[in-house]
Structures are given as structure tokens and as C-alpha cells.
Amino acid sequence: xxxxxxxxxxxxxxxxxxxxxxxxxxxxxxxxxxxxxxxxxxxxxxxxxxxxxxxxxxxxxxxxxxxxxxxxxxxxxxxxxxxxxxxxxxxxxxxxxxxxxxxxxxxxxxxxxxxxxxxxxxxxxxxxxxxxxxxxxxxxxxxxxxxxxxxxxxxxxxxxxxxxxxxxxxxxxxxxxxxxxxxxxxxxxxxxxxxxxxxxxxxxxxxxxxxxxxxxxxxxxxxxxxxxxxxxxxxxxxxxxxxxxxxxxxxxxxxxxxxxxxxxxxxxxxxxxxxxxxxxxxxxxxxxxxxxxxxxxxxxxxxxxxxxxxxxxxxxxxxxxxxxxxxxxxxxxxxxxxxxxxxxxxxxxxxxxxxxxxxxxxxxxxxxxxxxxxxxxxxxxxxxxxxxxxxxxxxxxxxxxxx
Amino acid sequence: xxxxxxxxxxxxxxxxxxxxxxxxxxxxxxxxxxxxxxxxxxxxxxxxxxxxxxxxxxxxxxxxxxxxxxxxxxxxxxxxxxxxxxxxxxxxxxxxxxxxxxxxxxxxxxxxxxxxxxxxxxxxxxxxxxxxxxxxxxxxxxxxxxxxxxxxxxxxxxxxxxxxxxxxxxxxxxxxxxxxxxxxxxxxxxxxxxxxxxxxxxxxxxxxxxxxxxxxxxxxxxxxxxxxxxxxxxxxx
Numbered sequence: 116x117x118x119x120x121x122x123x124x125x126x127x128x129x130x131x132x133x134x135x136x137x138x139x140x141x142x143x144x145x146x147x148x149x150x151x152x153x154x155x156x157x158x159x160x161x162x163x164x165x166x167x168x169x170x171x172x173x174x175x176x177x178x179x180x181x182x183x184x185x186x187x188x189x190x191x192x193x194x195x196x197x198x199x200x201x202x203x204x205x206x207x208x209x210x211x212x213x214x215x216x217x218x219x220x221x222x223x224x225x226x227x228x229x230x231x232x233x234x235x236x237x238x239x240x241x242x243x244x245x246x247x248x249x250x251x252x253x254x255x256x257x258x259x260x261x262x263x264x265x266x267x268x269x270x271x272x273x274x275x276x277x278x279x280x281x282x283x284x285x286x287x288x289x290x291x292x293x294x295x296x297x298x299x300x301x302x303x304x305x306x307x308x309x310x311x312x313x314x315x316x317x318x319x320x321x322x323x324x325x326x327x328x329x330x331x332x333x334x335x336x337x338x339x340x341x342x343x344x345x346x347x348x349x350x351x352x353x354x355x356x357x358x359x360x361x362x363x364x365x366x367x368x369x370x371x372x373x374x375x376x377x378x379x380x381x382x383x384x385x386x387x388x389x390x391x392x393x394x395x396x397x398x399x400x401x402x403x404x405x406x407x408x409x410x411x412x413x414x415x416x417x418x419x420x421x422x423x424x425x426x427x428x429x430x431x432x433x434x435x436x437x438x439x440x441x442x443x444x445x446x447x448x449x450x451x452x453x454x455x456x457x458x459x460x461x462x463x464x465x466x467x468x469x470x471x472x473x474x475x476x477x478x479x480x481x482x483x484x485x486x487x488x489x490x491x492x493x494x495x496x497x498x499x500x501x502x503x504x505x506x507x508x509x510x511x512x513x514x515x516x517x518x
Numbered sequence: 519x520x521x522x523x524x525x526x527x528x529x530x531x532x533x534x535x536x537x538x539x540x541x542x543x544x545x546x547x548x549x550x551x552x553x554x555x556x557x558x559x560x561x562x563x564x565x566x567x568x569x570x571x572x573x574x575x576x577x578x579x580x581x582x583x584x585x586x587x588x589x590x591x592x593x594x595x596x597x598x599x600x601x602x603x604x605x606x607x608x609x610x611x612x613x614x615x616x617x618x619x620x621x622x623x624x625x626x627x628x629x630x631x632x633x634x635x636x637x638x639x640x641x642x643x644x645x646x647x648x649x650x651x652x653x654x655x656x657x658x659x660x661x662x663x664x665x666x667x668x669x670x671x672x673x674x675x676x677x678x679x680x681x682x683x684x685x686x687x688x689x690x691x692x693x694x695x696x697x698x699x700x701x702x703x704x705x706x707x708x709x710x711x712x713x714x715x716x717x718x719x720x721x722x723x724x725x726x727x728x729x730x731x732x733x734x735x736x737x738x739x740x741x742x743x744x745x746x747x748x749x750x751x752x753x754x755x
Contacts, residue, residue: 429655431614431662431683463684465662474684506693511685 157327164319169212172259180252187250192242238287258312364390389454432466444499469518533646536577540565584609599624602721614659622717630655648729650710658683669712678705
């Protein structure tokens, strides 16, 4: 169906070209859905025009031509030929109309050739007395069936068919020894048979083109609005992250820069390490990876390992997709403990479809809690439970999310 | 094979171990681990299970590297287990699927190569007496078992497995769960015994189950569901 839509008529082609450049285009490639929308609109519009054309052709053939043919059937030179031709065109026209509406039109040129043969036969069979009456139905009807035959093609094809039709009529008129009045009538009839079908044909093509263009403009506008929204959201997220980063690393960097913090002080080193771990995790958070939680934990583990801590990261199962807030609450408390770890660390993640448990175990050692909340269970009623304890043997931090 | 390999090991003599691995360095390393344990003696080593067992038909426990000459020896494992050989699989392949597949095939235990001497000696000793031993890596595989037909574990059993996998310290698990270390071990071992249901039947699975009942780890009335699996091992109605 789109094949004939993509073969623009001559007039529509010329009218469309300058406008196409003015259609605003989004920077990103437009999605296939957005591209399909204008075609859909054009299709809907074209379908309306097709229905109109089919109704006009068949209504004219049945409501105007048929009564005239029947009332004059005894006055034709060869009534059987005229009537048979009418039936042939009625059947062929109905089939062509249905196929056109279904989007699989009959092959245009064989159909046009058949119509022209009928044209010649009826002119020959009508006889001199019926030449210019309504009973010679090919005058009024055939032009509309030509429209159906070459629907969606260039208008030149339709003009060629109508010209041939005029030529056949001219031969018939001349063959009967015309007087000047007949020639005048002929010119009038030819004008009548040309003007309306051509007007409908061209008009529908132009309307379809305009509809497609309007839909394209509107789709491009929507795409640009969506892109702007996404860009704004991205900006907001970047700002939020920047605020988090500032709170993570800003103070210790500020102290170092101001000379208030001594880089040799273990406490300052620990704060730097914690800040680095948070930064690393925040950077990992914005990466687009299949398993963001594991990716973020791996980032923290990498950093600890690079700082000389042997770390064992074991994962069992695949975490379900989790919002960034949940992932932060699963990973963040452990990042603090990890920054504090000495000796070795064991980081484990056990995931099921409705539960994710992350645990960090490191050897316990003397000294106060350097980071994070004091030992105990921290359950604020949220979906993530945090547990931290030290038993003189190990320090054990665990976060647990339950659906 | 003259000796009944499933016969309970008596306390009088050291447990005979056969080591099957295609890396001589690993064989030597494991031999060195076991050499410090007077209750164990290495009878034969090699890279072909059949040859090693021909050399040591009385071996009580076979330590089998799951990957021999570039391929997974799961079928060999199943064959040995069906014949009643107590096979402890040890492998650097510690993905949960591989571990569970080894249990299904009848391995008495699965040991990750990085789990070291302590777990290795414990595992072999437990295996020799048909008792379960679940090193932390295997506990992780069991607690994360995603298969729809996995054994049904109780909440306590799951939690004990999970915490044991996380902390590798039964004392810490006991403190966390506010139970004794002995009870932690019971929960973990009961979970392991439930896995004798999974996969095809094997003489080793039946032996584990029988010993668990004997030890009071599981009660006979709890094992109605196991019976169908162990049918072919039952000699008396």
C-alpha cells in the first residue's frame, strides 16, 4: 500500500519539495515509530479519497448510466453490445474498487486497456442517434473508472487515458458525418469528461501530501519535545550526582587545599579513601550496564584492591532490576566499611527475584568505628535493611533488600 | 574391586585418599595439605580416575578435579558415585551451576580450590564417614539455587547457609542467629542432606542419608519424600 503512496503524483511532488526542507528535524535520529506516524496519517487521508472515488464511479454507473441504457435499449445499433459492456464494466469496476480499498489494486494498464476497448465498442454500438445521449454511458462513467485504474500514479497517465477516450469519441463522431453542432457538443462533452475526474484525482493527491507533511511536522515536534525532556532530566540527574559527589569528596579536598588537613594523617587518608570509593561508585552508577548493582560493587572492590586490600567478590544469582535509590542503599553502607578494611575483605552478593543480600566481612581490629553507623540493626522500615556488627573476630556489614 | 567402598571407615586406621588431578603441582599441593593430618593418608595420585583406583582399590575418598584434560568429568563422577565411591569434587570452577551439577551427579562434597587446607581436610574426613560437609562456596550455591525443583529448605536452614557463605565463620553465624555453633552446623548439614533428593539416585547419596538418620540429623518420618529416590538402594521392605 505504501508503494503507491511513495509514487507521488506530478503536482504533489512539485508542491511538496520546498516544504520538506522547512520541516524541523531533531538532532537524534527519529525513532521508526515517529517516522511511521506521517505515513499512517497519509494512509488514512488517502483511504478517504479512495472511498470517495469508488463511490462516485459506481454510483454514476448504476444511478445515471443504467436507467438511461435501459430506457433506450431498443434504439441502439447493437443493444446487446451496449448492455453487455455496461455489465462488464460494472463487474470489473466493482472488483477494481474493492481491490483498491483493500490496498491491492488491479494492474492498472491491462484494466485501462480493457476500459478503452469497451469504450470503442460502445461508441460503435450506440449508433448515431444515441451518440450524445445519456444512454451512451461511456461519456459520463468511463472517466471515473480510469481514475480508479490509475489511482496513486502520476496524473499524466489519467490524462493519456482520457485523451484516448476523446480520440475514440472523435472517430465515432466523425464517422457518423458530423454537423457543426455535433462538433460543438463533442468539445463540450470532452471538457466535461476531463475536468471532474482530473480535479478529483489531483485534489486527493495534494490532500494526502499535505496530511503527510503536517503529520511529519507534528511528529518531529514531539520528538524534539521528548529529546528536550530527556536532556533536562539528564541535567537534573547530573546536578543531583554532583551534589552527592561534593558531599562525598568536597570537604576533604577543601581541607587539603586549605592546608587544614595533613596528607600523612591516617584519618585524612581514610577520609580520602572513602571519598574515592564513593566517587568511583557514583561514576559506576551512571554507566549503562546489564547488572548495575554488581557493576557498582565491582567498582568499589576494584578500588579497594588497587589500594592493596585482597578482596574476594562472590556473586550468586542475578539481581532483578533495581532503582538507583535501592542500589545506593544496598551499596553505600558497605563502601564505608570497605574503605576502612584492613587485611582482607569478602564481599558477597546473593540475589533472587525478590531478595538481594549484600555482605561485607573484614577482620575486626582495635579502634573505634571510623565510618558508618554504630553496630546493630538499622531498619527504618524501608525496603533495605542494614545490619552491622563486630565480634572481635570479624566486622560484618550486611544490606538486604526484600521486595 | 574387592573392598566395599561404602563400608563405614573405622577409627583404627587412617582414611585412605586417592587424588585425581591433571596438574602435578596441584597434586603435590593437596598431598602436602593432607600430609599434616595424621588421620589421612594418600594412597595414590594420577590424572586418570580408573588408573588411580586400580592402584588404590581401597581408597575411602576420591578427591577429583572436575576438569580433567580440558573437559568436565561429570559423567565419570556419576559413574564413580553410582558405584559407591565417595567422591569429593574440587575445582576452580565455582559457578553455582557446576557445584549443583556435581551434587546431583552424586559427589559427597564440593570444594572450591581456593577454600584451602582447613576445609579440604574437614571435607575429606567428613566424607569418609558419610557425613556432610558444606564449605562456604557450596553453601552459596545451595542458597542461591534458582531451579524450580530445588529442595525445599526451611527459613533457618536458608539463613544459616547464607550467613555461613557470607562470613565463613560458624561462630559469627551462631552469634548472629543467637544459636549454638552446633545448631548452625545442623541447619547447614540438614540442608545438604535435603540435596540427596536432587538428581539421579546414587549409592553415596543413600549412604549420606542413612548416616544422617543414624546421627539423628534428620528423623525417619521426615524422609518419606526421600524414600522413592532411594528405592533401589533398599534391601529390606
